[in-house]
Amino acid sequence: MNCLVCRKPFIIPWSPATLLKRDWVCPDCEGRLTPLVAGCPRCGHPTEDEATCDDCVRWLALGLDLTVHSLYAYDEAGANWLHRYKFGGDVVLANQMRSVLRQLREPGVVYVPIPLSEERLRTRRFNQSEVLARMIGPTKQVLVKAEVSSQREFGKEERRHRTNPFAVQQLPRYGKMVLVDDVYTTGTTLHQAALILRRAGVEQVSAVCLFRTLNKSKMRPI
Amino acid sequence: MGQLIVSPNGTPAIRFGVCQRCLSADTRSFTCHHGACRYCRNCLHLGRVCQCDRLQEEDVTTPVESTELVMPFELSADQRRVSRQLLDWWEARTSGLVYAVCGAGKTEMTFPVIARVVNEGKRVLIVSPRRDVAIEWTDRLEAAFSIPVTRRYGGGDKDTIGMITVATAPLLMNLRHVFDYVLVDESDAFPFAFDLVLWWTLRRAGKGLFLFVTATPTVWQRRFPTVHLSRRYHGHDLPVPRLVRETGQAILDFCRQYEGSPRLLFVPTKPDLVRYGELLETNGLTFKAVSADTNERTDTLEWLAQTDGIVLATSIWERGMTVTGVHVAVLDSSHALFSSRALIQMAGRAGRKPVAPTGDVVFFYQERTFRQDQAIRAIQEANRR
Numbered sequence: 001m002n003c004l005v006c007r008k009p010f011i012i013p014w015s016p017a018t019l020l021k022r023d024w025v026c027p028d029c030e031g032r033l034t035p036l037v038a039g040c041p042r043c044g045h046p047t048e049d050e051a052t053c054d055d056c057v058r059w060l061a062l063g064l065d066l067t068v069h070s071l072y073a074y075d076e077a078g079a080n081w082l083h084r085y086k087f088g089g090d091v092v093l094a095n096q097m098r099s100v101l102r103q104l105r106e107p108g109v110v111y112v113p114i115p116l117s118e119e120r121l122r123t124r125r126f127n128q129s130e131v132l133a134r135m136i137g138p139t140k141q142v143l144v145k146a147e148v149s150s151q152r153e154f155g156k157e158e159r160r161h162r163t164n165p166f167a168v169q170q171l172p173r174y175g176k177m178v179l180v181d182d183v184y185t186t187g188t189t190l191h192q193a194a195l196i197l198r199r200a201g202v203e204q205v206s207a208v209c210l211f212r213t214l215n216k217s218k219m220r221p222i
Numbered sequence: 223m224g225q226l227i228v229s230p231n232g233t234p235a236i237r238f239g240v241c242q243r244c245l246s247a248d249t250r251s252f253t254c255h256h257g258a259c260r261y262c263r264n265c266l267h268l269g270r271v272c273q274c275d276r277l278q279e280e281d282v283t284t285p286v287e288s289t290e291l292v293m294p295f296e297l298s299a300d301q302r303r304v305s306r307q308l309l310d311w312w313e314a315r316t317s318g319l320v321y322a323v324c325g326a327g328k329t330e331m332t333f334p335v336i337a338r339v340v341n342e343g344k345r346v347l348i349v350s351p352r353r354d355v356a357i358e359w360t361d362r363l364e365a366a367f368s369i370p371v372t373r374r375y376g377g378g379d380k381d382t383i384g385m386i387t388v389a390t391a392p393l394l395m396n397l398r399h400v401f402d403y404v405l406v407d408e409s410d411a412f413p414f415a416f417d418l419v420l421w422w423t424l425r426r427a428g429k430g431l432f433l434f435v436t437a438t439p440t441v442w443q444r445r446f447p448t449v450h451l452s453r454r455y456h457g458h459d460l461p462v463p464r465l466v467r468e469t470g471q472a473i474l475d476f477c478r479q480y481e482g483s484p485r486l487l488f489v490p491t492k493p494d495l496v497r498y499g500e501l502l503e504t505n506g507l508t509f510k511a512v513s514a515d516t517n518e519r520t521d522t523l524e525w526l527a528q529t530d531g532i533v534l535a536t537s538i539w540e541r542g543m544t545v546t547g548v549h550v551a552v553l554d555s556s557h558a559l560f561s562s563r564a565l566i567q568m569a570g571r572a573g574r575k576p577v578a579p580t581g582d583v584v585f586f587y588q589e590r591t592f593r594q595d596q597a598i599r600a601i602q603e604a605n606r607r
Contacts, residue, residue: 088270121255
C-alpha cells in the first residue's frame, strides 16, 4: 500500500481493518507531526505544570471563556502538512486525522465549522474546517462570514481589534455546539465566532482545533 | 500544440476517473463548492485539476530563432562518426539509439544535431532522469549555444517554451505536441524504467521523433537503429571490475589502499548506509553519506573531489557524476536492487578524465550472481569492440 502523505509504498500487516480502511499513513509520516499532550487547559499551548497561558489570561480578562481542544503543534511539519492540505488542495490528506478526530466525538453535540466567505470558497473549492468537522460528527453550517482581508499579515493586537466578520445564518436550536477550525494562532477567529453563537442563545460553546501555533516560535501562520 | 491550461471552454479535465493531464487513475472524490467532484492527486504539483475544470491547449512557444554553435572541444574521429549518423537520422526523420559507453562524451556528440534542428526552426527537448543531470546539461548547452535554454525542471521557469528545452519528465505532463526532436538522456534510468506513464507523457509532449542516449539500453530500445561507440573519448579501456569476497577487512583494505584519492562506495539501500557507515567509523575512517534525502549533493561531490575523502552513496549517484581519479567499490553487489545495468553504470564512474584514465572498480560480493557476470562481460565486450 502507498502512504497517503509521502506516496511511497510500505507494508501493512493484514487485519480486518485492511478491508475497511483505504488511506494508510506510514509510521514516518505519522511521527512527523508533534501532538500536544499537557498544557494550558484552555488552548492546549504547552505551559509549565499545566497553568493557563498568558494569551488565555488576556482573553479571560476580556470576559470571553472558550475551551479549545488543540491536537497538534503548528511547527515546521505541521505547516507543511497544512499547506498541502489547504492551499495545495489535497483534500484526502484529512483522512490522516480521521481516527484522531473521531475520538473527540461526544453525544448530543453539533459541530460547527468556521465558514469561508463566498468568494474564498469559490477559489479554494472546499472549506477545510468543514471537511475536518464532518470527520468528527454531525455538522451544521450555522455561521456565515463576510468578505474580509486575510489575517495573515496582521499581528496579535491588530487581529484582536477587528470587527467581527461572522453572523448567524440559521437559528440554532441546540444546547451545545463545538466550533471546528484548522489553526489556532491568536484565537481571534474562534473567540469571535463563539461570541456570536452565545449571543444567538447557545448555552455551551467549545472548540476543536487541529493545530496550535506556539508562542515565541518563528512560524508565521500561512 | 502547446501547454494545457485550465479555462472555461475546453475538454473535461477528468474523464471516467482518469486525469486527462497526467493519465493517472489516482483521482479522489471530495465535495467541491457545487457538489460531488473528483480531483487528481498525481499532478497536484502542476496545480490542482478538478472534475469541474476544463483543460485547453494554449500556445506558449517563443518566436523561432537561429543559433550559433561553439563546440567546447574538437570531436574525436569516433565522435564525429556518431554525430554524422545523428544528422543522417534527422534528415531521414527516424528515431535512433546512441549506445555509447560511460564517459564517451555523449553530451557533446549531440550538439551538432541540436544546432541543425534549431536552425531549421524546430524545437528540441532534452529529457534527463534527475534534476542534477538536467542542471549539468543546461550549463553545457548555455556555454555552447548562443540562444537561451528553457529550464523545465524543479526551480526553472514554466511559462514559455524556447528553441532548446531541458526538462525532467514529471514537468512535461501539461505539454502537447510541442517538440520536433526529443532527446532522452539515460533513457533506462530510474523514473523511466518503471513508469510507463512517463513514456506516454513524453510521447505526447513530442511529435514522434526520439533519440535515446544511454550506456545500457533496455531490450526494446535496442530495436531502434543503433550507433555504437565503445571507446571513451580519451581512448583508454573501461576499467574492468574485480570480484572480491565481502568481509569487513576487505572493505577497509580497499579504503586504506587508495588513501590519497577519492573513493566512492555504493550501497544498495538507505539502511545499508548506516550499517557500512558504522563499520567505517569504528575503524577511524571519515566519510559522507549520500542518498536521495541528502540536500547538499553537489557540495558533497565537491568535497569528494577536493579532499580525497570517502563517500557512501546509494544508486542516486550511479549516473551523471564525474570525479577525477575516483576508485569505485560496490558493496553487497549481489543485492537484487543492483541490476547488471546499474553495475555497469557504477563501474563507469571510474576513470572518466584524461588525466586519470584508469581507476579500480571492485564488486564486493557475498554470493556470485548472474548480474555481476553480465555486467563484467558487457564491459569486457565493449573493450574488445
